[in-house]
Amino acid sequence: MxxxxxxxxxxxxxxxxVLLAGGVALGVLVGMLIPRLSKERELLDxxxxxxxxxxxxxxxxxxxxxxxxxxxxxxxxxxxxDKVTALIDNVLEAAKGAAAKV
Numbered sequence: 001m002x003x004x005x006x007x008x009x010x011x012x013x014x015x016x017x018v019l020l021a022g023g024v025a026l027g028v029l030v031g032m033l034i035p036r037l038s039k040e041r042e043l044l045d046x047x048x049x050x051x052x053x054x055x056x057x058x059x060x061x062x063x064x065x066x067x068x069x070x071x072x073x074x075x076x077x078x079x080x081x082d083k084v085t086a087l088i089d090n091v092l093e094a095a096k097g098a099a100a101k102v
Contacts, residue, residue, distance in 0.1 A: 074080075
């Protein structure tokens, strides 16, 4: 019984992600090599600007939402300060009580 070596086409058929990535890379390369026409620039620049503006607005909204969520999870500073002060007072009282028993 002879075993045959897997061919390149067999490898590509078993891993279509590699084929997709290669196609995308080839498309980007070809797109970079072809010069842009002035009409293309005229038509696509406003679209690119709109997309960039929307992406920036979405990023800002996500940042603000995340900050609001974090602020909602954290206790207010005054409440945290009060809890820490109460904890320290309890520890001091416990230490005084332990020292008085000794």
